[in-house]
Amino acid sequence: MDFTKQIEEYYQREKQIIDALDKNEINEALNAILRHYENEDIIYVLGNGGSSATANHMVCDFDKGISLDLKKQFRVISLSDNIPMIMAIGNDIGFEDVFYLQLKNKLKPTDLVIAISGSGNSRNIVKAVQYANEVGAEVIGLTGYAGGKLKNMANINVHVPVEDMQITEDMHMSFVHVAMQIFWRYLMAKEGKEAVYKINQ
Numbered sequence: 001m002d003f004t005k006q007i008e009e010y011y012q013r014e015k016q017i018i019d020a021l022d023k024n025e026i027n028e029a030l031n032a033i034l035r036h037y038e039n040e041d042i043i044y045v046l047g048n049g050g051s052s053a054t055a056n057h058m059v060c061d062f063d064k065g066i067s068l069d070l071k072k073q074f075r076v077i078s079l080s081d082n083i084p085m086i087m088a089i090g091n092d093i094g095f096e097d098v099f100y101l102q103l104k105n106k107l108k109p110t111d112l113v114i115a116i117s118g119s120g121n122s123r124n125i126v127k128a129v130q131y132a133n134e135v136g137a138e139v140i141g142l143t144g145y146a147g148g149k150l151k152n153m154a155n156i157n158v159h160v161p162v163e164d165m166q167i168t169e170d171m172h173m174s175f176v177h178v179a180m181q182i183f184w185r186y187l188m189a190k191e192g193k194e195a196v197y198k199i200n201q
Helices: 004-020 024-040 050-066 082-090 123-135 148-153 166-192
Strands: 043-047 077-078 110-115 140-143 156-159
Touching: 004 140, 024 043, 024 110, 024 140, 024 156, 024 166, 043 050, 043 123, 050 077, 050 110, 050 166, 110 123, 110 148, 123 140, 123 148, 140 148, 140 166, 148 156
Parallel strands: 043 077, 043 110, 110 140, 140 156
Antiparallel strands: none
């Protein structure tokens, strides 16, 4: 089969969305993350499905990729990572509470929550963000489609203006990678070190 036409169409749509992203939103989100890093706050990340993979990937890129050679480490925790905890809460209480109950009585007003949801309407995401708002913690939302409830609940929202879950998820992952490279180079330079990739060592 020759899928080259469909491949070209997909990447053309993705190029258009990259151009349509609000770079000021992204810059505002990056500065918020950097501020919480400097204050040594905990950054909680959460998402369902593909967004949970993005959340876990962010932990890897920040807690290892950026932090490996830095004196001060990032403190990023994915609420999508502990499968036994998620299954226990989901089975015994309800899936709507899998993120909220992990934050309950732990989240501090100084902490940061990064909520990833393509639709912006996932009930467990909305409930966790509602709790974060009650606590007074800052929230960054990563959304797609029309942004849903999360778009209006987040203090900062990085919105992907497309009704396509795969391209939305591509852009959310690119946000993680943009942040990773920018912070890594910036923070290494701040410590007087050269940012050099270490592959397969």
